[in-house]
Amino acid sequence: ENLWGLQDCAETIYEFADEAQKEKYIPRVCAGETMSMDLTEPDAGSDLQSVMLKASQKEDGSWVLNGVKRFITNGDSDIHLVLARSEEGTKDGRGLSMFIYDKRNGGVNVRRIENKMGIKGSPTCELVYKDAPAELVGSRKLGLIKYVMALMNGARLGIAAQSVGISEHAYREALDYAKERKQFGKAIIEFPAVAEILSLMKAKLDASRTLLYACSRFVDMYKIYDDIAKERKLEVEEKKEAKFYSRLADAFTPLAKGMTSEFCNQNAYDCIQIHGGSGFMKDYACEQIYRDARITSIYEGTTQLQVVAAIRHVTTGTYLDWIKGEAEKQVAAEDEAVKATLNFMTQQYIDAVEAVTGVNDPKFLDFMARRLVEMAGYIVMGYLMLDDTQRDSSFRKSLHVFVNYGKAEVAKHADFIGNFRPEEISDYLYTE
Ligand SMILES: Cc1cc2nc3c(=O)[nH]c(=O)nc-3n(C[C@H](O)[C@H](O)[C@H](O)COP(=O)(O)OP(=O)(O)OC[C@H]3O[C@@H](n4cnc5c(N)ncnc54)[C@H](O)[C@@H]3O)c2cc1C
Structure with a gap:
């Protein structure tokens, strides 16, 4: 710290x-x-x-x-x-x-x-x-517009890394405890209800880490070009690539900060749940994890402000373009079903974006923004995990758990958006 x-x-x-x-x-x-x-x-x-x-x-x-x-x-x-x-x-x-x-x-x-x-x-x-x-x-007047923006983008990635670290700690503590603690004559990890929580914690952790790494790579790529450009003029192709990665870094940084910090809070919550009453005591690490996790979705811009930064990449299609690129990649035969699920989720996302932008009201877009950004997040993380699985089959279990979870979340948001009448928004807004 x-x-x-x-x-x-x-x-x-x-x-x-x-x-x-x-x-x-x-x-x-x-x-x-x-x-x-x-x-x-x-x-x-x-x-x-x-x-x-x-x-x-x-x-x-x-x-x-x-x-x-x-x-x-x-x-x-x-x-x-x-x-x-x-x-x-x-x-x-x-x-x-x-x-x-x-x-x-x-x-x-x-x-x-x-x-x-x-x-x-x-x-x-x-x-x-x-x-x-x-x-x-x-230069004068560039303090916020240029320097703080750059500073904060770097710091946001740092908080995403902090969130992955806390998520990992939460998962390990929960796993160890679930193996040791016995109830009804057996270790609690043997109860499907406990095992499911652990699987989801692991899936969210793996998804967070892969998004963090992807985002870090995009940042590295555009920064390398920035450094080269200080020494010599970039070739046309290099300029194009620098722009491509800069846009991806801009889109993935708030997505990574937002999604990983929320998952880290969820994992901290579940870590306590697995500890039962002991989790509420100060004797176990999970109590500190729970308190430390809470700041990640607040500082360097709250999750709501990450959504404000990310939403234009929903409306301008940055996430969708990247997703389409991933969808073109070959995967192992046994992963085709997962890929089909991700394609299906993508179509729900496209429909939801069209439904929201079609209303053509900035307030309506603001209201639905978090749902759209999260939908993009689940699909992006799913594709990244699919890619990880092609390199290392040990990710396959987490991939399945995460995509099942993400599919349900995307469907929930699609249902909300698809069935929402714009005039209903007044039920949610406070004017006094
Ligand atoms: C432990 C800690 C360490 C910190 N370290 C630093 C530091 O080193 N340097 C530094 O400069 N700052 C630091 N901060 C400040 C931190 O970045 C801010 O607290 C954070 O950005 C939120 O600002 P705020 O507290 O004023 O909340 P507010 O801006 O008042 O937000 C209150 C609520 O309104 C929501 N909200 C506000 N605007 C919008 C909007 N446009 N759309 C949707 N929702 C919105 C927020 O999401 C939040 O839920 C730190 C804070 C803490 C708690």
Whole structure:
């Protein structure tokens, strides 16, 4: 937890800071100094466009920061990346710039360390900036639009990895306990009701990991091209491929963060269930897993905000294009039935997208967005697991369990969307 975000912060300096800043800060980070990303404020959480921490430029051209940030992981770090309003009179994201604050210069006070439900290994701080000296990173006004977007995409992938780790821990604890605990004269793992929970935990874990790896690969691919482009002009084909992977990284990052963090919470819940009453006690690891899992679907953008980022890839067809590519791949004869199921789910997804976009009402799309994104998620994860199974048959069991589960979830969403009359939306919206 104490290394949380460190790599993403360091990468942001590497990518966007000037040479003098890189020379100054990167060796310090490599030598073990800590970093934090100071974005959130009391009135600016999901909506970072309304960040108000003020950056003022002095006559000599240097900058000072004034205001409050909250919920900052490792807020007492040595080097901070800070999102602040540099353009007086502005109210949206175009008035925000990115700054580096160096703790050695003073001016920032840790006013409070939060008392949290979980991830107690990392201090989450409220910070008060009082004429804190800071250096501008990159160009003015690109703070949110460019630098924070890049920073957050990296950090979101990090949370997906954290979610896979917690899911794995939850599964192992549950499996060990289910083998040891005896009731009615036998180990509880022998009861189908318990075994089914374990199988589903494993399937969600395997599905989460394969989505994380696929997404990481897309990110690696476009970043490699970014790096090459700094040294020489890309060939036409290379440019095309760079664009292709950049789009996939953009689409898969919120999908990975959203799906893996929700699965990790579900696995933590099931881990406690398998422990019965003991799971409710602080004596077992599952109690901590349950508390630690909870943050994954909140920070670096809640699941709802991942849906906001992912939905345009539903409407523009990024997920569907990728799915169609997967559907063309050959699979082993014994996996043809699973592939047919995934094809069937894809058709339900296509119909659901058409039904929702056909209404042509942004509010209706917002209302159905999570269902559509989840449908895409189940199909994408199913195809990734099918692909894994072609390389390693030990995934086949998880593939079957996951696709059975995903099929039922997709059918549930298809049924809801297919039978929903747009005017019913008023039953769900609160206007007061
Ligand atoms: C332990 C911890 C560590 C953190 N570390 C950091 C850090 O290091 N740096 C940092 O900058 N921040 C950090 N945060 C802040 C974190 O990123 C925010 O808490 C998170 O983005 C949500 O913002 P919020 O808390 O203001 O909730 P809000 O934005 O108030 O959201 C409340 C609810 O409204 C929903 N909602 C809001 N807007 C929309 C929308 N447009 N559509 C649909 N639903 C919406 C949300 O999904 C949520 O359910 C941390 C938070 C915690 C708890």
